Amino acid sequence: MNTKTLISNGIVVTLGNNPQVIEDGAVLIRGNLIEQVGRRDEVSAEGCTRIDAGGGVIMPGLINAHNHFYSTFACGIALKDDPPANFVEILERLWWRLDKALTLEDVRYSSLIPLCRGLRAGTTTVFDHHASPTAIRGSLETIAKAAGEVGVRTCLCYEVSDRDGPDTMRRGLDENVTFLKAHHDNGEDTMLSAMFGLHASMTLSEETLFRASELGRELNAGFHIHTAESTFDQKDSLGKYGARVVRRLADADMLGDKTICAHCIHLDDAEFETLLDSGTNVVHNPQSNMNNAVGAAAVLRMLSMGVQIGLGTDAMTANMFDELRVAHLLQKHVTADPRAGFVEACRMLFENNRRIASKFFTKPIGVLEPGCLADVIVVGYTPATPLHMDNLWGHMMFGVPTAPVRLAMVNGQLRMRDGVVLGVDEEEVAIKSRELARRMWERW
Numbered sequence: 001m002n003t004k005t006l007i008s009n010g011i012v013v014t015l016g017n018n019p020q021v022i023e024d025g026a027v028l029i030r031g032n033l034i035e036q037v038g039r040r041d042e043v044s045a046e047g048c049t050r051i052d053a054g055g056g057v058i059m060p061g062l063i064n065a066h067n068h069f070y071s072t073f074a075c076g077i078a079l080k081d082d083p084p085a086n087f088v089e090i091l092e093r094l095w096w097r098l099d100k101a102l103t104l105e106d107v108r109y110s111s112l113i114p115l116c117r118g119l120r121a122g123t124t125t126v127f128d129h130h131a132s133p134t135a136i137r138g139s140l141e142t143i144a145k146a147a148g149e150v151g152v153r154t155c156l157c158y159e160v161s162d163r164d165g166p167d168t169m170r171r172g173l174d175e176n177v178t179f180l181k182a183h184h185d186n187g188e189d190t191m192l193s194a195m196f197g198l199h200a201s202m203t204l205s206e207e208t209l210f211r212a213s214e215l216g217r218e219l220n221a222g223f224h225i226h227t228a229e230s231t232f233d234q235k236d237s238l239g240k241y242g243a244r245v246v247r248r249l250a251d252a253d254m255l256g257d258k259t260i261c262a263h264c265i266h267l268d269d270a271e272f273e274t275l276l277d278s279g280t281n282v283v284h285n286p287q288s289n290m291n292n293a294v295g296a297a298a299v300l301r302m303l304s305m306g307v308q309i310g311l312g313t314d315a316m317t318a319n320m321f322d323e324l325r326v327a328h329l330l331q332k333h334v335t336a337d338p339r340a341g342f343v344e345a346c347r348m349l350f351e352n353n354r355r356i357a358s359k360f361f362t363k364p365i366g367v368l369e370p371g372c373l374a375d376v377i378v379v380g381y382t383p384a385t386p387l388h389m390d391n392l393w394g395h396m397m398f399g400v401p402t403a404p405v406r407l408a409m410v411n412g413q414l415r416m417r418d419g420v421v422l423g424v425d426e427e428e429v430a431i432k433s434r435e436l437a438r439r440m441w442e443r444w
């Protein structure tokens with residue numbers, strides 16, 4: 001792991017706490033770490049494999065802080081009932097049928113496809129939240145293996161729920177525990193991490209919530225859970241569990257700086273305070289929220305209070321640049337204020353996602369600085385206007401996403417070049433995936 005690679009002849013955008021834009025810059029990678037970043041004439045090139053960035057932008061790989069690989073086979077599926085008219089119907093008529101029809105082989109191909117798509121769009125780290133209630137055991141290892149083949153860094157968990165009865169719930173607990181024991185706090189493995197997953201307050205009994213909390217805390221794990229994604233999570237529409245979701249999570253001792261609460265739409269200021277005081281991470285998923293018609297999270301409010309909010313796709317896309325654009329536009333739309341959302345969307349993707357993700361790996365990611373894990377992408381973007389620190393977000397929002405990602409390096413290894421995921425036959429994967437999806441559609 002001591003090979004040296006120099007990526008040069010591009011504009012280096014470091015991001016991080018002290019972001020820099022370096023014209024004619026270079027990044028030196030040794031093994032899986034970044035060793036040096038600077039102007040080309042400052043960075044040692046001796047004994048390196050050289051990669052020419054072709055004048056493009058050299059920047060950190062992107063991070064998706066909330067995703068569901070398992071949803072891949074939903075594309076084009078025909079619903080069996082009337083179109084769902086609310087969020088619970090979306091779950092009951094689509095997702096809770098689809099996930100129960102998945103085999104472990106389906107899980108593998110459902111993962112390979114978005115992993116490759118994401119990598120081609122510059123996403124080098126994904127936090128996934130998995131469900132396959134009739135194929136639970138080994139499902140996380142199946143995803144981990146697929147991620148290893150594509151070469152994407154992942155943090156995985158299984159979504160425990162009471163919706164399919166006590167045996168399935170227990171298998172979900174077991175899957176989290178088994179995977180956490182193998183991959184959480186595991187020192188040298190910088191490609192894989194784990195959390196304790198739970199579906200959502202509305203499908204979790206008090207007993208299950210407390211049992212999951214106990215098991216997770218014994219392993220020093222963070223929790224990853226959908227939180228107030230719809231009003232149903234607060235209003236007890238399923239008729240079992242009454243309290244407000246943040247109160248329940250706090251009472252179960254699940255909040256904290258390694259916990260991710262996805263969505264956080266239907267919360268009030270007191271609940272934001274609770275999230276802030278506990279250091280809990282929130283992940284905003286604007287495209288999914290708009291698609292499910294569940295409302296818009298008050299991200300401007302949360303950010304102004306100091307809550308750490310990152311950005312995820314909730315599997316609506318594998319492309320974080322798409323999510324960035326929608327996060328920006330949604331805030332303008334809901335506030336009717338043309339000043340809203342632009343800086344905040346950039347902060348969520350380029351600052352907060354790396355802060356959240358770096359908690360789960362032994363070295364920092366999402367920044368080009370010496371000592372950080374070498375996740376580097378090159379975007380074929382030749383700015384048509386001056387690019388410097390004062391207007392960086394303008395280029396990151398309106399310029400860089402318009403250009404193709406030419407290269408993706410993860411953990412110091414080149415994994416994608418010119419749209420081709422190295423070491424994976426994407427055509428073969430797609431053919432197999434279509435066949436598996438066709439069979440799954442017959443079963444579901």
Ligand SMILES: [Zn+2]
Nearest residue numbers: 068226262314
């Ligand atoms: Zn989700």
